[in-house]
Amino acid sequence: xxxxxxxxxxxxxxxxxxxxxxxxxxxxxxxxxxxxxxxxxxxxxxxxxxxxxxxxx
Numbered sequence: 001x002x003x004x005x006x007x008x009x010x011x012x013x014x015x016x017x018x019x020x021x022x023x024x025x026x027x028x029x030x031x032x033x034x035x036x037x038x039x040x041x042x043x044x045x046x047x048x049x050x051x052x053x054x055x056x057x
Contacts (some may be wrong), residue, residue: 001010
């Protein structure tokens with residue numbers, strides 16, 4: 001199963017393209033995670049009207 005230099009070059013090019021696409025996906029996911037964290041901080045941890053648990057001393 002011998003591959004020519006042309007076949008290997010094509011495979012390397014395809015793999016680089018796949019890596020590029022994966023980096024884009026990771027970037028989008030990273031952005032989504034941090035945007036959702038920002039929204040949680042803005043909204044607060046508890047919905048309005050919900051009592052905040054407190055320790056009894």
